[in-house]
Amino acid sequence: MRLKSQIWIQAYIRTCATENCPAVVVHHGDNDAGAPFIKINHLDGTASLYGPAPAGFSEVSDEQRFVALLTKSDTTETAVDDYIRQQSAFDSDLWLIEVEDAKRRHFLDGWLAPD
Secondary structure, eight states: OOOOHHHHHHHHHHHHHHTTOOEEEEEOOOTTTOOEEEEEEOSSSBEEEEEEOOTTSSSOOSSOOEEEEEOOTTOBHHHHHHHHHHHHHHOTTOEEEEEEOTTOOOOOTTTBOOO
């Protein structure tokens, strides 16, 4: 059984906090099944974005998996925000978590779907 979105997100934010990395909920989605998106703000005008892996993308698993959506080193924060706006037009239940980290760490090791 997959964890409810709210529980997974609370654990993720706590992980960020243990690394002294600020993480906040920018958009609160559905507590049970809202799709989590993770925006990493690099604090230099650029950002990266990770989102839920599509169903069937990787091995069958009850665990949440993520894929890199926008991760080029020159992706602007505005481009990431525009992408999220487009996604929220289709899915108003999504979650957006913003992490501020100049080191570009995403803290999704073990959660990223294999390439």
